[in-house]
Amino acid sequence: MHFIPEALDEYVVKHSADEPELLKALTRETYQKILQPRMLSGHYQGRLLSMLSKLIRPKTILEIGTYTGYSALCLAEGMQKDGVLHTIDINEELHDFQRKYFDASEFGAQIHQHTGNALDIIPTLETTFDLVFIDADKPNYPQYFHAIIEKMNPNGIILSDNVLWSGKVIEPLQKNDVSTEALLEYNSLLKEDTRIETVVLPIRDGLTISRVI
Numbered sequence: 001m002h003f004i005p006e007a008l009d010e011y012v013v014k015h016s017a018d019e020p021e022l023l024k025a026l027t028r029e030t031y032q033k034i035l036q037p038r039m040l041s042g043h044y045q046g047r048l049l050s051m052l053s054k055l056i057r058p059k060t061i062l063e064i065g066t067y068t069g070y071s072a073l074c075l076a077e078g079m080q081k082d083g084v085l086h087t088i089d090i091n092e093e094l095h096d097f098q099r100k101y102f103d104a105s106e107f108g109a110q111i112h113q114h115t116g117n118a119l120d121i122i123p124t125l126e127t128t129f130d131l132v133f134i135d136a137d138k139p140n141y142p143q144y145f146h147a148i149i150e151k152m153n154p155n156g157i158i159l160s161d162n163v164l165w166s167g168k169v170i171e172p173l174q175k176n177d178v179s180t181e182a183l184l185e186y187n188s189l190l191k192e193d194t195r196i197e198t199v200v201l202p203i204r205d206g207l208t209i210s211r212v213i
């Protein structure tokens with residue numbers, strides 16, 4: 001879904017940073033070999049993630065929902081020299097694909113892959129985070145927030161993707177639409193929680209920035 005006219009969207013992309021060659025190759029191979037390639041962040045959102053990470057300069061990053069590794073590589077671009085990025089995905093079949101591209105980047109040794117349910121893995125990570133990107137299954141978004149909030153460093157940033165869910169968040173809720181229901185709960189949770197301040201950006205499918213106070 002385009003929240004701004006398509007021609008304007010094209011203009012925005014054209015006047016934003018170019019996509020790195022490695023990410024172009026990753027995108028091509030994802031479309032050739034992997035189911036649901038539209039899940040990857042893509043050129044424009046990827047450049048935004050990279051820019052935000054470069055502004056934050058995180059030492060520790062957590063990503064929930066690796067898929068083929070596109071957004072992990074974007075976030076890694078802003079990481080400090082001795083930084084670490086933990087990324088979690090439940091789909092073990094994606095592991096080797098991700099590793100191939102992580103190792104082809106300059107960040108291979110700094111990216112730690114975890115395979116399994118993020119809700120099981122997060123409590124085992126003995127570290128705190130400067131930056132978290134939530135981009136996995138929508139029904140678990142509220143649980144992901146509860147799992148990470150006490151692991152955030154002061155001034156830490158939580159980025160949440162797909163929070164507008166193709167505009168469904170303002171449509172009448174359909175019976176059994178558990179994703180929209182969870183996102184409605186999640187968006188209210190972020191707005192109301194006094195430990196963070198939150199701004200929703202109407203970019204792509206909706207990206208929320210929450211800063212830990």
Ligand SMILES: C[S@@+](CC[C@H](N)C(=O)[O-])C[C@H]1O[C@@H](n2cnc3c(N)ncnc32)[C@H](O)[C@@H]1O
Nearest residue numbers: 039040041065067070071089090117118136137
């Ligand atoms: C939208 S894709 C992530 C896209 C990726 N962040 C990017 O921008 O390139 C969502 C991913 O979340 C994973 N996932 C779904 N449920 C999960 C869970 N409970 N724990 C960990 N990963 C999960 C899926 O396997 C899928 O690869």
